[in-house]
Amino acid sequence: MHPAFSVIFFTTASGAGYGLLALAGLGAAFGLLPDSRAIAIAGPGLALVLITAGLLSSTAHLGHPERAWRAVSQWRSSWLSREGVASVVTYGPAVIFAGGWLLVGVDAGIVRVAGFLSAIGAMATVSTTAMIYASLKPIPNWSNRFTLPVYLGFSLMTGAVLLNAVLALTVAPVPVMGWIGAAAIAICWNLKVAAWRHADGLSLPTAASATGFASGTVRSIEWPHSQENYVLKEMGYRVARRHAAKLRRIAQALAFAVPLVLVVTGALTATATPLLSALCTALAVVPMAAGVLTERWLFFAEARHTATLYYGYDHDRAA
Amino acid sequence: MTSLPASTTRKLGLVIDLDTCVGCQACVTNCKEWNTGGHMAPLTDIDPYGAEPDGVWFNRVHTYEHTEDDEHSIGARSRTVHFPRSCLHCKTPACVTVCPTGASYKRTSDGIVLVDEDKCIGCKLCSWACPYGAREFDTDVGVMKKCTLCVDRIYNDNLPEEDRVPACVAACPAGARHFGDLGDPESPVSQLVAEREGVDLMPELGYGPTNKYLPPRAKRDTASEGGPARLEPLAESGGFFGWVDRMLSG
Numbered sequence: 044m045h046p047a048f049s050v051i052f053f054t055t056a057s058g059a060g061y062g063l064l065a066l067a068g069l070g071a072a073f074g075l076l077p078d079s080r081a082i083a084i085a086g087p088g089l090a091l092v093l094i095t096a097g098l099l100s101s102t103a104h105l106g107h108p109e110r111a112w113r114a115v116s117q118w119r120s121s122w123l124s125r126e127g128v129a130s131v132v133t134y135g136p137a138v139i140f141a142g143g144w145l146l147v148g149v150d151a152g153i154v155r156v157a158g159f160l161s162a163i164g165a166m167a168t169v170s171t172t173a174m175i176y177a178s179l180k181p182i183p184n185w186s187n188r189f190t191l192p193v194y195l196g197f198s199l200m201t202g203a204v205l206l207n208a209v210l211a212l213t214v215a216p217v218p219v220m221g222w223i224g225a226a227a228i229a230i231c232w233n234l235k236v237a238a239w240r241h242a243d244g245l246s247l248p249t250a251a252s253a254t255g256f257a258s259g260t261v262r263s264i265e266w267p268h269s270q271e272n273y274v275l276k277e278m279g280y281r282v283a284r285r286h287a288a289k290l291r292r293i294a295q296a297l298a299f300a301v302p303l304v305l306v307v308t309g310a311l312t313a314t315a316t317p318l319l320s321a322l323c324t325a326l327a328v329v330p331m332a333a334g335v336l337t338e339r340w341l342f343f344a345e346a347r348h349t350a351t352l353y354y355g356y357d358h359d360r361a362a
Numbered sequence: 363m364t365s366l367p368a369s370t371t372r373k374l375g376l377v378i379d380l381d382t383c384v385g386c387q388a389c390v391t392n393c394k395e396w397n398t399g400g401h402m403a404p405l406t407d408i409d410p411y412g413a414e415p416d417g418v419w420f421n422r423v424h425t426y427e428h429t430e431d432d433e434h435s436i437g438a439r440s441r442t443v444h445f446p447r448s449c450l451h452c453k454t455p456a457c458v459t460v461c462p463t464g465a466s467y468k469r470t471s472d473g474i475v476l477v478d479e480d481k482c483i484g485c486k487l488c489s490w491a492c493p494y495g496a497r498e499f500d501t502d503v504g505v506m507k508k509c510t511l512c513v514d515r516i517y518n519d520n521l522p523e524e525d526r527v528p529a530c531v532a533a534c535p536a537g538a539r540h541f542g543d544l545g546d547p548e549s550p551v552s553q554l555v556a557e558r559e560g561v562d563l564m565p566e567l568g569y570g571p572t573n574k575y576l577p578p579r580a581k582r583d584t585a586s587e588g589g590p591a592r593l594e595p596l597a598e599s600g601g602f603f604g605w606v607d608r609m610l611s612g
Contacts, residue, residue, distance in 0.1 A: 044490070106484015106504025113481055114462035117364045123487055124462035180456065180567050181493035248564050250426075253494075254445055255380070255561040255575040259430040264442070267390070267422035270414050274495040277486065349564065350495025353424055353447055 044182065045280045046343035049104040054172060055201070055335050057097030057130075058194065061165035062202020063209075064090035064137055068165070070206070071140070071149050071158035078149045081213035086206060087141035087161070094137075098130060122178055126171035133164030169198040183245040184346040189238035196231040201335060203227040204302060204327050211309065211324040216317055221310030221324060225303060232299040235338065239291060242345070253352040263355025278348035279356065282341075290341055298334025302327040364461040366454060370473035373545030374511060375451050375572035376531065377554055381579045382538035385425055385444030392533030393421040393448075393509075401510045402479065406502040418498045420509040421448040421530055428578070443578060446539070448530070449496040449509035450563065451475050453570030457488035457497060457508075465506075473545070473572060474513055479505045493567050516541075544572050 067086040070076040076086075102108045115131060117124040140157035147154065173194035176185040203224040210217045250261040271279065282290075309324035347356070397420055398405040407417035424447060429440040451468075455475050458466045465481035466488050468474070477488075482505040489497040489506060497508045512528035515521060525532060531539040542551035551574075554560070560574035599607060 104485075106486075106499070106501075106506075107482065110463070110481070110483045113464070113483060114485070117462050117464050120364045120366075120459040121462045123460060123485065127462060175460075175487070178456075178460070179490055180569075181491065248566060251428075252564050252566065254426060254428075254443070255563050255577060256428055257561070257577070259428055261443075262427045262429070263424065264427050265425035267424055267447075268419075270416060272416060272422075273418070273489070273498040273501075277489060277499070278495060348490070348495075349493040349567070353445075353495060 044343045044346040044348060045277050046340045047104050049100045051336060051339045051343065053097040053101035054194075055097075055197075055332075055339050056100070057094045058169055058172070058198040059201035059205060059335075060090045060093030060095075060097060061133075061169050062198035062200070063087075063093070063205045064133075064140075064202070065162040065165040065199065066202050066206045068136075068140060068158035068160075068162035071144065072155045072162070074150065074155070076149055076210075077214050079214055080145060082209060083141060083144035083149070085209040085213050087137065087144060087158075089205070089209065090202075091134075091137060091141055094130070094133075122171055122174040126168060126175060129164065129168040129171050133161065133168050136160035136164060166195065166198075169194055181349040182346050183247060184242045185342075187238075187241060187245065189234070189241055193231075193234050193238050196227075196234045197335060197338070200224075200227040200231040201331060204306060204331055207306060207309070208325045208328050211321040216309055216313040216320040216324055218310045218313040221306050221313065224306045224327075225310065228299055228303045228306065232295065232303075235299075236295075247347055247349055247352060250352045250355070253349065263353070266354060274350050275354060278350045279354065280344055281356070282344040287341060287345055290337055294334050294337040294341060296334070297330040298338055301330040302334075305330075364458050364464050364466055366458060366468055367470040370468070370470055370545065372472045372543045373451075373453075373572050374472045374474060374516070374542070375544045375551075375574070376448075376511075376528065377540040377542070377544075377551045377560060377574050377576065378446055379538040379540070379558070379576040380443055380445060381576060382536045383423075383444040383446060384536050384538075385423055386535065387423055388533040388535055389446060389530035389539060390419065390421050390423055392529040394419055396512065396515065396529035397510070400512070401514045402477070402507045404503075405507065406500045408501065416501075418500050418507050420496075420498070420507070421446060423447070430581075439581060441578065441581060446530070447494065447496070448573075449475060449511075450494060450569070450571030450573040451509075451511060452572060455569060456491040460487045460491045462487070474511045475508070476510055476513065477506055477508055479503070479507075482506055493564055493569060494571075544574065 064087060102111050114124055114127040118128050136157040140154060140161045143151060143154040143157060173191040177190035180186050207220045207224040210220055251259060254261050305323045305327035309320045312320040394405055405418040409415050424445045426443045426445055427440050428443050451473055455468060458468050463481045463483055465478045467476060484504045486499055497506050500507050516526050518526060527541045531541045540551050540554060543549045544552055546552060555574045558576040560576045562571050
């Protein structure tokens with residue numbers, strides 16, 4: 044599938060925003076976060092900025108962005124519509140949570156309730172995003188049981204590392220949050236590796252099945268057109284296997300390995316050398332952003348669509 | 363509404379005979395000609411005479427080599443198959459249910475899958491949801507386009523009755539395309555499918571395509587029987603040619 048930057052940015056940025064919102068919301072609901080105006084701005088405030096930037100980016104790839112409001116109407120059948128509804132609904136408690144924290148402090152009852160509702164809305168929205176992909180049968184790389192947990196995992200991992208950095212920069216490094224972040228990275232890393240292994244074992248229907256032949260082999264000898272058409276430009280993206288393997292290693296180093304070392308170092312040095320701890324904790328965000336963008340690019344680029352069978356794509360033998 | 367009708371009164375669709383199709387592209391051309399002025403008009407062309415032409419087509423004809431893996435045959439037997447590909451107007455089309463705006467819909471009366479261009483936001487998700495690559499995005503207009511089964515021909519009282527068929531069917535010089543109600547087991551198209559054992563494309567995905575494809579008929583290894591086993595001279599001939607024959611044979 045064509046890796047469109049607008050959608051890659053949307054899923055990663057708003058995924059991180061929703062993860063940050065969910066963790067800050069839960070932290071506030073259970074009274075675990077210090078009452079600091081700076082956290083209100085850098086926590087839920089930053090989350091809203093990331094979410095909004097992502098959503099605006101996603102409308103950029105529409106043919107008619109001015110009609111985007113229509114997308115909330117078909118929630119009965121469409122996961123994309125449900126995503127629209129969930130994202131709009133989540134703004135309600137999220138704005139009350141961020142604004143309330145800023146105005147009346149984190150310990151006010153309404154802020155705690157709004158924080159809890161924000162967390163539910165955030166996870167619901169990320170789940171609908173994942174289900175858009177998980178429900179597409181023509182793309183086996185996506186329509187499997189790993190897509191939903193991987194999307195939730197990345198959202199919570201990026202959110203945890205962001206909240207960890209926010210706490211370290213605004214108040215002081217919080218070792219417990221560092222350990223939560225480290226655990227999230229470890230879980231997400233395992234999930235993604237398992238998802239890749241699972242996807243590599245999946246195969247598309249055969250070209251014979253696509254053309255209705257019960258047996259034998261079907262080889263494309265002539266395309267209907269001399270240049271790439273919409274179907275090939277959108278669905279026929281191919282990434283060389285050796286490049287994909289290299290990019291998977293880069294994604295793992297940047298999204299998981301390096302941030303894990305930095306976050307653990309931050310947690311271990313929190314009391315002895317707070318400055319080093321804050322630096323490591325904050326710095327973890329940088330490689331993770333690059334790594335998560337790489338992972339999401341691969342999520343699209345490596346996905347194979349059954350429509351390419353009509354064009355003689357032999358996905359099992361791609362170089 | 364992008365929720366699907368539980369059932370449709372009729373199931374209008376196409377039956378495509380892969381035994382007969384000669385790959386002449388007449389259906390492709392007539393489809394483009396009719397539909398660029400029809401229900402989903404225009405079928406935009408981008409850079410049509412330039413180096414990288416692109417554009418919207420509802421019908422594409424591929425060409426394949428099909429090789430049978432029959433262990434009893436001597437060597438591989440293969441044949442060329444021309445394969446027209448267009449919207450199959452499925453029974454459970456995910457392209458409709460994924461639509462967030464209600465622009466895509468399946469008609470209850472005849473099962474035709476259409477796009478309301480005024481509601482389409484151009485998110486392209488329907489094209490991702492179609493396993494057959496039947497939908498094509500119009501980058502110029504910013505909306506998704508697809509085969510309408512010539513909804514503006516088949517019910518058109520201004521056309522003579524024999525022309526009230528999809529443009530691709532009207533154009534086919536080989537009689538490889540048939541149009542009718544596949545929901546009625548007595549209809550000529552349903553009879554044809556039953557007789558020729560017509561098939562669904564990628565049935566394992568569960569979309570339940572309405573259009574059926576008739577597989578090529580079985581190939582024969584030998585010429586039909588009845589000819590002479592080998593040629594025998596009819597009689598000894600005399601004269602100059604008889605002398606030449608004897609010289610060359612000797």
